[in-house]
Amino acid sequence: MKIVFFISAILSISIFQLEAQNSFILKTNSYKNYIDRFNADDNEIYKEYYPNDSAWTFLKSNIPLLDCPDKNIELTYYFRWWTYRKHVKQTPDGFIISEFLPQVPWSGKYNSISCSAANDIYEGRWLRNNKYINDFATFWFRKGGDPILYSFWVADALWANFQVKYDTSLIMELLPDLIENYKKWETGWMHESGFIGKTPDGLFSTIDDRDGMEMSIGGSGKRPTINSYMYGDAKAIASILHLKGNYILENKYIQKADSLKTLILDKLWDNNVSFFKTLPYNWAQKTTYHTELVNVREILGYTPWYFNLPPVNKGYEKAWELIKSDRGFYAPYGLTTAEQSHPEFQISYSGHECQWNGPSWPYSTAVTLTAMANVLNNYEQTVLQTSDYFNQLVIYANAHRRINEKGKVLPWIDEVLNPFTGDWLSRTILEGKNWPKDLGGIERGKDYNHSTFCDLVITGLIGLRPRSDNTVVINPLIPQNKWDWFCLDNISYHGKTLTIVFDRYGNKYNKGKGLMCFVDGVLMAQEETIGKISFLIKI
Numbered sequence: 140m141k142i143v144f145f146i147s148a149i150l151s152i153s154i155f156q157l158e159a160q161n162s163f164i165l166k167t168n169s170y171k172n173y174i175d176r177f178n179a180d181d182n183e184i185y186k187e188y189y190p191n192d193s194a195w196t197f198l199k200s201n202i203p204l205l206d207c208p209d210k211n212i213e214l215t216y217y218f219r220w221w222t223y224r225k226h227v228k229q230t231p232d233g234f235i236i237s238e239f240l241p242q243v244p245w246s247g248k249y250n251s252i253s254c255s256a257a258n259d260i261y262e263g264r265w266l267r268n269n270k271y272i273n274d275f276a277t278f279w280f281r282k283g284g285d286p287i288l289y290s291f292w293v294a295d296a297l298w299a300n301f302q303v304k305y306d307t308s309l310i311m312e313l314l315p316d317l318i319e320n321y322k323k324w325e326t327g328w329m330h331e332s333g334f335i336g337k338t339p340d341g342l343f344s345t346i347d348d349r350d351g352m353e354m355s356i357g358g359s360g361k362r363p364t365i366n367s368y369m370y371g372d373a374k375a376i377a378s379i380l381h382l383k384g385n386y387i388l389e390n391k392y393i394q395k396a397d398s399l400k401t402l403i404l405d406k407l408w409d410n411n412v413s414f415f416k417t418l419p420y421n422w423a424q425k426t427t428y429h430t431e432l433v434n435v436r437e438i439l440g441y442t443p444w445y446f447n448l449p450p451v452n453k454g455y456e457k458a459w460e461l462i463k464s465d466r467g468f469y470a471p472y473g474l475t476t477a478e479q480s481h482p483e484f485q486i487s488y489s490g491h492e493c494q495w496n497g498p499s500w501p502y503s504t505a506v507t508l509t510a511m512a513n514v515l516n517n518y519e520q521t522v523l524q525t526s527d528y529f530n531q532l533v534i535y536a537n538a539h540r541r542i543n544e545k546g547k548v549l550p551w552i553d554e555v556l557n558p559f560t561g562d563w564l565s566r567t568i569l570e571g572k573n574w575p576k577d578l579g580g581i582e583r584g585k586d587y588n589h590s591t592f593c594d595l596v597i598t599g600l601i602g603l604r605p606r607s608d609n610t611v612v613i614n615p616l617i618p619q620n621k622w623d624w625f626c627l628d629n630i631s632y633h634g635k636t637l638t639i640v641f642d643r644y645g646n647k648y649n650k651g652k653g654l655m656c657f658v659d660g661v662l663m664a665q666e667e668t669i670g671k672i673s674f675l676i677k678i
Contacts, residue, residue, distance in 0.1 A: 233274030241579030473499030
């Protein structure tokens with residue numbers, strides 16, 4: 140990491156000035172054509188607080204602007220912000236972020252679902268206006284939300300939000316609720332509808348459906364997902380307690396995290412095939428009914444790296460070899476949810492429309508790419524290269540498509556994807572089932588808000604790595620000599636506005652050569668080539 144240079148004289152800017160400030164390099168209205176195109180092609184079935192005719196007004200005031208040579212990535216970036224905006228829902232209890240646009244019977248109050256809520260917070264933390272995520276977070280604990288209806292790494296997500304906003308008020312206000320939520324998972328139970336929680340050996344167990352991953356090959360039990368989420372939440376709660384100055388309770392949560400980490404490594408890692416797996420559990424008798432891990436490698440086995448859980452230089456990174464193998468998870472339209480070499484792997488157009496036994500899910504792709512970015516940033520290893528992340532993000536971006544009945548290619552996001560053809564599998568199944576129109580019909584999953592994409596572009600591709608101190612770290616995961624230029628402008632970060640730009644020859648943006656970062660229009664760091672840079676800012 141290079142400390143390039145530090146400029147001490149940065150004027151503080153009020154939030155009102157920030158909201159009014161224009162982007163530094165990119166012209167905002169140059170990207171309005173994307174929104175106009177999305178609006179023109181859209182069958183706007185459901186309207187929330189910001190309907191299509193208000194989409195550009197909302198987006199131009201809130202999102203970072205992206206300019207890059209890969210126009211499919213660029214288009215998908217603006218498309219995903221356009222769809223995210225559809226899910227900003229005003230309720231009598233403030234704003235929430237929905238998962239489905241139509242009402243679905245398995246949701247909670249106001250059609251809320253905690254399954255994707257952490258992803259919603261990770262994505263929404265880049266909106267300039269804090270109110271949407273602040274209201275959403277408060278809703279889960281104080282306005283009738285049900286945070287344990289599904290697995291939900293809520294404390295970690297709110298800590299991630301703090302790392303961007305650098306405002307302690309929300310996490311301090313909700314700290315008692317986060318602690319109580321963690322205790323509920325430790326106490327556990329409920330069974331029939333899910334939940335379960337901590338088991339006698341210290342690991343957490345849940346039903347695959349309540350983990351948001353029904354019809355999985357590995358099934359229910361002590362899954363790498365829920366245990367990683369609880370590890371991440373314990374670490375996040377400890378970090379918040381440290382800010383509060385409660386060091387005694389902080390140490391208790393550090394111990395909880397360390398203990399859980401040891402259990403995950405000891406009991407969920409299959410050393411024979413170098414992968415994290417599920418350990419089945421009999422919740423009726425509260426006993427482990429298998430002493431052996433399931434015999435399938437599923438993409439959920441990468442979740443521990445989402446939280447930087449596996450230790451460095453201990454050989455765990457070998458698991459990532461399967462990302463590049465078509466016997467593992469690699470497919471032309473998206474990562475499969477189970478290894479393709481397993482006899483129970485299938486892509487089926489019959490039965491349940493939500494299958495985690497092979498098809499590609501944007502949800503798991505987003506979690507896996509976040510984990511992959513962590514490996515490339517935080518681990519010394521030789522299994523993954525920046526090209527692996529870049530290539531997977533390209534595949535993910537290109538999968539956001541559907542050909543309509545007239546043969547027109549539309550930007551699209553839905554529930555579950557056929558990884559070999561690009562067909563939105565769940566949509567096709569719902570069509571055959573004549574899914575009720577009052578539950579969304581065939582378009583139940585249209586504009587589905589279950590995953591991240593923009594956060595992957597910002598923190599992975601462009602490489603702004605959010606932190607809880609005043610060091611800005613930028614590490615683009617773009618292979619050398621792949622692009623000659625890119626720019627991410629109007630980034631609201633730590634109360635400042637950042638612009639990250641790469642201009643190999645200096646003639647694209649005319650601000651200089653190489654990789655640069657400007658803070659409120661002031662050049663703070665510059666390096667000749669794409670690589671990791673860092674610098675300090677005064678808050």
